């Protein structure tokens with residue numbers, strides 16, 4: 001299992017290279033490494049300045065010699081905007097009646113989950129697009145993401161400088177979520 005802090009947005013897939021260049025320039029990442037056959041990056045020299053850690057001095061390991069739980073970064077692009085997470089943490093609520101939608105998959109209008117897929121609330125029947133639900137940082141849609149491995153849920157969040165740079169680079173709004181997979 002890997003614990004991840006994931007920053008995500010919906011933007012042109014071609015901007016992934018610019019995003020990677022940008023996060024290298026500001027020091028979130030440095031050298032590329034091969035991690036289980038994928039291109040990941042070691043945490044850069046400003047990693048701890050760009051990520052805000054909550055609570056008392058967290059034990060975050062950025063040295064690969066520490067084993068698979070070390071902190072490293074994987075920029076990812078998918079062809080379409082997809083749901084990331086959505087099964088963990090606090091369930092979203094119906095925006096109309098506040099019912100908890102823990103079993104939201106049972107109330108979808110179609111089987112296919114895209115940013116346009118809607119559900120009908122089991123209590124008040126009102127229709128809500130999955131993308132507009134408040135997933136409380138345990139789900140969200142996107143085709144561009146930066147997976148930061150080795151960060152337990154709610155231990156850290158992206159700092160303002162990092163989010164601002166990402167938004168400038170892609171011209172889109174970024175969010176973040178926690179995922180254990």
Ligand SMILES: [Zn+2]
Pocket residue numbers: 094095096097098099121122123124125126
């Ligand atoms: Zn409702």
